[in-house]
Amino acid sequence: MGEREPAGRPAVDRLELAVPALTRLVTRAVLAAPGPVRIAVLRSAFDRARDAFNRGDLEVVFAAFAADVEYIPPPPLSGPALIRGKVEVMRYWTGVFEHYETNRIENLEVVESGGGVARRTARLRHGSSRDPEALDYAIVQTTRFDRGEVVRQENLVDGRERRPGSSGERLP
Incomplete structure (x- = not known):
């Protein structure tokens, strides 16, 4: 955060980072718009x-996250079952990007379920020459918005928690 801007950052992403209050306002308007x-x-x-994830631009990926966001990372990745705070989420994903040389995501489906909640299905791939075990998995990601910010995001495999011994909480 606040580091050198990654190459290829589109103008709309630069604007989102430069004027977060405008981003929150636009998000609130979008969530109130017709279906x-x-x-x-x-x-x-x-x-x-x-696109930001695939170019390694984590600052943009998590730009809409609230400072006190609750985040449940994808179960195939090691680490905590629940992360609290945008700074900690950024630290977590920075570690993932440092461990794996290749990190890719592909959106498979995006649906909006009302009440400030969006769900997407996505496929993630992580690979490294240091770790012969590449990860390739699909997630169902549920994102809850409040006042134009992401306040909670949960990532499950096949819609179920699969982290052994996890105490991760679920969205209602």
């Missing part, structure tokens, strides 16, 4: 997040 508009904009936002 077809809402889902189209959510799909576009998840596509921008995909």
